[in-house]
């Protein structure tokens with residue numbers, strides 16, 4: 534991994550942690566500078582914490598503080614909040630979303646860009662922002678274009694995209710990952726409490742969680758610009774040979 538910066542683009546505080554937390558902690562520990570463009574402050578969320586830690590009015594500020602703590606836990610030093618409205622990205626002018634991404638690409642010249650795999654984000658905000666990333670990157674001359682890696686979080690996406698291009702072992706970075714998960718407390722405290730309670734009562738579940746943690750890794754799919762994201766493995770066999 535080079536020490537050229539990487540650019541991470543997600544719409545919501547917690548996407549970075551839940552999708553890529555241990556990977557980002559690994560890169561940060563290896564000295565890779567990380568810039569994170571977070572499009573919203575997550576103000577439309579329904580979880581206000583358990584016990585209650587926010588109101589509808591204070592939620593964006595609370596989420597921002599949680600995000601800053603999570604970034605600190607992961608080692609992300611350059612967090613940029615773009616200030617768009619949570620759950621409403623699909624109604625924004627796409628160019629308004631593309632602009633800050635283009636600017637970051639031009640000034641940082643990252644080696645890699647990370648977001649949800651376009652059209653497999655399973656949330657309108659995820660897919661809209663991935664689309665903006667693709668548009669911004671497509672406008673770069675091919676030889677200057679960084680690699681775009683997509684993450685997915687459902688079995689259906691996994692089946693549609695085929696085998697990941699990269700599987701990065703990250704178990705060593707579990708502590709930083711869990712610290713970041715905990716930092717997003719309005720979103721994760723209830724889930725963590727449930728998991729811990731079940732682990733205490735159910736030895737099989739506990740063994741499964743521990744096994745998952747021992748073998749923790751992050752899977753990534755490389756976005757092929759030449760086929761607008763259609764992956765070679767998703768094409769009929771006779772077409773696969775012509776796709777590089």
Ligand SMILES: [Zn+2]
Nearest residue numbers: 544545548659
């Ligand atoms: Zn999200």
